[in-house]
Amino acid sequence: LENIGSRSLVLLDEIGAGTDPGEGSAIAQALLEYILEKESVAVVTTHYQRLKLFSHNADRVQNASVDFNPKTLQPSYGLTIGLPGRSNALTVASNLNIPKQIIGRARQLLNPEDQKVDSLLADIYEHREIAVKANKQQENIRQQLETQKSELQMRLDRIDEEKRNILLAGRKQVEKELESIRSEISKIRRQLKQSELHNQVLGDAEKKVGGLEMKPVLLPKDRKSYDDITSPNDIRLGDQVYIARLRTKGVIVKLQNGEAEIQIGRLRIKSLIDELQLKKNTGEDNSNTKNTTVNVSIESPGMELHLRGQRIEDGLEKLDDYLTKAVIAELPWVRIIHGKGTGQMREAVRQALKAHSEVKSFRTGEQGEGGDGVTVAVLE
Incomplete structure (x- = not known):
């Protein structure tokens, strides 16, 4: 003991058990205090209530117990950290068929404080057992929910896949019908070119054409x-x-x-x-x-094209027609008014200008020209 230090491991089994319990437990507590002063690591087994209370109140000391089944008289090999072990002597004696009179008298002779501690430990272990069961039930419920979640996700994935397949099949059907219509149109054109229409067909066509509104x-x-x-x-x-x-x-x-x-x-x-x-x-x-x-020569389309509020596809189509007319009219430059907004129309316009063969260069409008809401394009 004089040579132990912070790197020492001390193992003590049933310390102070070979003498008077009062003196033995006192010696055992004094020894544990000495080991704490030396900062050694110790593993100690005991049945003394004094040492259980000491461990509960002292720093750097922790109770632990090995679970025991009093009915089978066998350890369950479960280690519980933080709780001292219960004394099962009277329970084991009862299971060994010792007369109840003797066991009853023994209970009367027990220290009232020891009985109180043992009763408290019994309540703690009972609540612990309830908590363990509840935790196990919650874990089972969690696993069931995880399983259900996985199954639902798989069903959603299957639904998405079926939806994609349906859309793909519908698209293929539409493409097939369009191809059939194109083929029929080509056939009619060939027939119109190779033969004269029947008078009745012409009459029907004239009636249909007569019902259309002609635009100037x-x-x-x-x-x-x-x-x-x-x-x-x-x-x-x-x-x-x-x-x-x-x-x-x-x-x-x-x-x-x-x-x-x-x-x-x-x-x-x-x-x-x-x-x-x-x-x-x-x-x-x-x-x-x-x-x-x-x-x-063509009438000038004007020096400005307004695209604000237009859809990008419609705006680009108008831009292409406008640039063609502007080039034919030999305009030196044009102003494209696309507005600021999210910037999508501005980016689309500038990409189109960059790709156009008749656009020499382009720039952002100056402060007096509309700033970022305007792009000025110089034509070839």
Whole structure:
């Protein structure tokens, strides 16, 4: 004992048990106090109530007990930290069939304080057992809820997958129907070209057309020299055509997949063939029209384009038409008024300007021009 220190481990089993319990427990407590002063680590087993109380009140000392089943007289090998062990001597004696008279007398001879402590320990262990069972039930409920949550998540995932499959199937069905409609339209066009319509069909068509409201179209002075309806097979390279949406004319320089590339002065644009009107044949020799350019003029679309409040897709379509007209009208620069807002329209406009072949440069509007709500584009 004189050599123990902070790096020592002291093991004591049933300390002071071989002598008078009063003196033995006193010696045991004094020894524990000495070990604490030396800051050694000690593991001590005892049945003394004095040492249980000492451990409860002293710093750096903690009670612990090994669970014991008084019915089977076997330890359960469960270690409980923080609670002292109960004395089971009278319970074990009763299970060993010792006469009840003797056990009753023994209880009368016990120290009242020891009986009180033992009764308190019995209550503590009972409540502990209830708490352990309640905790176990809560753990079982938690696991059940986790299982249900996982099952619900799996069901939601399956529903999402079925929803995606339904949408995909619907999209495929729509695409199939559209393809069928396109095929039918192509078939009708071929039939219209190869044969004359029956009088009844013409009559029905005239009735349907008569019920439509015709919108007025502004035409140039020489509009009468262009056919109203253009078939893709009527268009040839070098033909002069009228572009209704631009209200101007140009020369076909390229044909591909139902689209035409048209030379308008120094500008080239693309358009669907269905949007073009073909110049009527006046008997003139057009053999050299493939190398012909048309000098045209168009009414100025104005120096500003207002896109505030527009959807991005609609705004970009208007911007493209506006730039085409501005280039044909030979405007040096234009102002695109898109507003500030979230900045999405501004970003879309500037991306379109960056990709446009006839835009030389662009910049943010100055303080007097509208600032971030305006983009000024310089044209080639």
